Amino acid sequence: xxxxxxxxxxxxxxxxxxxxxxxxxxxxxxxxxxxxxxxxxxxxxxxxxxxxxxxxxxxxxxxxxxxxxxxxxxxxxxxxxxxxxxxxxxxxxxxxxxxxxxxxxxxxxxxxxxxxxxxxxxxxxxxxxxxxxxxxxxxxxxxxxxxxxxxxxxxxxxxxxxxxxxxxxxxxxxxxxxxxxxxxxxxxxxxxxxxxxxxxxxxxxxxxxxxxxxxxxxxxxxxxxxxxxxxxxxxxxxxxxxxxxxxxxxxxxxxxxxxxxxxxxxxxxxxxxxxxxxxxxxxxxxxxxxxxxxxxxxxxxxxxxxxxxxxxxxxxxxxxxxxxxxxxxxxxxxxxxxxxxxxxxxxxxxxxxxxxxxxxxx
Numbered sequence: 001x002x003x004x005x006x007x008x009x010x011x012x013x014x015x016x017x018x019x020x021x022x023x024x025x026x027x028x029x030x031x032x033x034x035x036x037x038x039x040x041x042x043x044x045x046x047x048x049x050x051x052x053x054x055x056x057x058x059x060x061x062x063x064x065x066x067x068x069x070x071x072x073x074x075x076x077x078x079x080x081x082x083x084x085x086x087x088x089x090x091x092x093x094x095x096x097x098x099x100x101x102x103x104x105x106x107x108x109x110x111x112x113x114x115x116x117x118x119x120x121x122x123x124x125x126x127x128x129x130x131x132x133x134x135x136x137x138x139x140x141x142x143x144x145x146x147x148x149x150x151x152x153x154x155x156x157x158x159x160x161x162x163x164x165x166x167x168x169x170x171x172x173x174x175x176x177x178x179x180x181x182x183x184x185x186x187x188x189x190x191x192x193x194x195x196x197x198x199x200x201x202x203x204x205x206x207x208x209x210x211x212x213x214x215x216x217x218x219x220x221x222x223x224x225x226x227x228x229x230x231x232x233x234x235x236x237x238x239x240x241x242x243x244x245x246x247x248x249x250x251x252x253x254x255x256x257x258x259x260x261x262x263x264x265x266x267x268x269x270x271x272x273x274x275x276x277x278x279x280x281x282x283x284x285x286x287x288x289x290x291x292x293x294x295x296x297x298x299x300x301x302x303x304x305x306x307x308x309x310x311x312x313x314x315x316x317x318x319x320x321x322x323x324x325x326x327x328x329x330x331x332x333x334x335x336x337x338x339x340x341x342x343x344x345x346x347x348x349x350x351x352x353x354x355x356x357x358x359x360x361x362x
Contacts (some may be wrong), residue, residue, distance in 0.1 A: 004056070005027075006018070006019065006022070009247070010023055010026075010192075010193075011185045011193050011324075012185050012194075012303040013185075013252070014287070017260050017335050018118070023186075023188075026191050026192035027192050029191060029192075030188050030189050030190065030191060030192035030193065033189055033190055033191075034189040034198045037189065037196075037197035037198060038198055040167075041114075041197070041201060041204075044167045049168070051167060051168050051169065051170050051237075052143040052170065052223070053170040054143065054146040054150070054158060056156065056157055056158055057157045057172045057357050057358070057360065058146075058157075058158045058159075058160055058170065058171040059159055059160065059173045059174075059175065059357060060159075060164060060174055060175060061075050061078065061157070061160065061161060061177065062160075062162050062164025062166075062176060062186070063162075063164060063176065063178070063196075064164065064176060064178065064197065064202070065179065065185060065195055066195075066196060066265070067194065067264075067266070067286050068179065068264070068265030068269070068289075069179050069212075070177060070211045070232075071162055072126060072161075072318070074211070074342065075091065075127060075161050076127060076130065077102070077342050078159060078350075079134050080131060082157060082159075082354070083132075083133050084136065087156040087157055087359075088105055088110075088154060088157070089133075089134055089135065089158075089159060090134075090137055090146075090149045090155040090158055091127055091128075091134060091136045091153065091159045092138075092139070092142045092145045092146055092159070092161065092163075093107075093121070093124040093127070093136060093137070093150070093161040093162070094138065094139070094161075094162060095107075095120050095124055095139065095140070096119045096121050096123070096162075096290065097121045097290040097292075098115075098117070098119050098121035098122075100115065100120055100138060101138075102140050103138070103139065104137065104138065104141070104144050104148045105137070105138050105139070106135070106149070106152055106153070107125065107136040107138055108128035108135055108136045109135050109152070109153055110135040110153075111133075113128055113129060117321040117322055118264060120136075120138050121290075122318055122319075122321045122322055123161070123318065124136050124138050125321050126317060126318055126321050129321075130317065135149070135155065135225065136154070136228070137149045141168075142160060142163065142168075142169045142279045146169070148242065155270070157357075157358075163197075164201075164204070165196055165197065172357045172360070173206050173207065173353055173354065173356075174204055175205070175206070175207045175209060175350075175353075176202070176205035176207070176208050177209050177210075177211055178208060178209070179210075179211055179212050180211060180212050181211070181212050181213075184199060187199070189213060190291075202224050205224070205227065205280070206227070206228070206353065207227065207228045207229070207349065207350065207353045208228070208229040209230055209231075209350065210222055210231060211232055211233070211234070212269070213345065214216045214233060215345065218292065219228065226362070228349040228352075228353060230344060230347055230348070230350050231345045231346060232342055232343060232344045232345065233342075233343050233345070234273070234341065234342055235277075235340075235341050236250070236273045236277055236338045236339070236341075237274070237334040237339045237340065237341035238250060238339045239253070239314065239337065239338055240336065241325065241335070241336060242320050242324055242337055243327065243335075248336055250277045250278065250279060253336075254278060254279070256312055257282050257308060257310040257312070258279065258281045258310055258312040259283045259284065259285070259301070259304055259308060259310045259313055259314070260274060260281040260283075260285070260313070261284065261313065261314075262285075262286060262287065262315060262316050263287035263290065263293075263316075263318070264289055264318055264319070265289045267284075267286035268286070270316055270338070271286075273338070281314065282308040282310055283304050283305075283307075283308045285300070285304060288345065291322070292318070292322070293322040293323050293326060298323075299329070301330065302329065302330055302333070311332055311333055312334050312336060312340060313334070313335045314328065314332050315338065316338055316340070317337050317339070317340065320337040321336065
């Protein structure tokens with residue numbers, strides 16, 4: 001059964017009396033957290049907390065809200081653009097959710113994968129496995145991770161994945177992603193809203209990318225109206241079998257009994273994407289972001305498919321990273337990964353900003 005969830009209803013102002021009552025309770029800790037984040041930013045800005053600088057250009061891709069703006073597709077797109085220029089690109093990622101979180105490790109040198117998704121986290125593994133030639137290093141301290149990359153990989157440039165709040169590392173270009181459908185949610189900081197820090201942090205960004213935009217936004221928030229901005233949308237561009245990578249057209253699934261699962265920040269965006277290409281699964285399972293696919297979770301998916309007589313399981317590439325090893329536990333079910341395409345409406349300002357970084361003297 002799909003529900004929006006009390007948290008989403010609270011954060012995006014679509015709830016009723018229960019959510020409004022909960023918001024009133026959460027405003028005090030939210031204001032306290034906002035104050036802490038503002039103090040932290042002030043300390044870095046005034047040199048009371050030291051930020052570090054790597055001897056290579058750093059481009060940060062991040063967001064202001066909790067999850068769900070599409071950082072991984074944008075990072076992938078930007079990495080391919082830079083690799084096509086013949087540059088040696090290294091992604092610096094936290095490694096969230098992996099057993100190695102907190103350690104500095106080389107996930108991939110651009111040719112060989114050294115870690116599993118359980119060890120390094122699903123997003124670093126997805127980046128390393130889906131972009132040929134892209135090197136990935138994890139570490140909660142991205143400066144130390146960068147030093148390791150300099151020692152082992154000799155990069156020309158760093159991409160700082162989910163780096164907007166990691167201000168201890170200096171960057172040459174600060175890209176902020178905003179969900180074009182609800183850029184700031186209800187406008188409150190955690191836990192009363194989805195913001196990781198107050199909107200005063202907008203002053204740190206150099207370029208805005210509005211995601212999930214059907215068209216170019218006609219109105220922009222006045223706080224960032226003068227910043228360069230572009231917009232993009234995501235669409236499902238087909239499916240492939242996780243057993244052999246063979247393509248399966250969406251039209252082939254029309255009329256088939258399918259179930260869908262997603263363990264991403266906004267699983268409804270995946271289910272809505274299926275509907276947009278004419279697919280209506282007989283059942284869906286919305287899992288937590290960075291879901292840990294355990295034997296019990298897989299058993300639940302197997303039971304869901306059996307209950308609805310479905311023999312296809314549709315999921316995201318991010319989920320497949322962890323689900324792949326459970327293929328034998330889903331007999332009679334073909335697992336398909338959805339290929340997500342990123343389409344810019346107006347990419348020129350992004351390329352100009354990146355090329356300006358590349359043109360700076362070493």
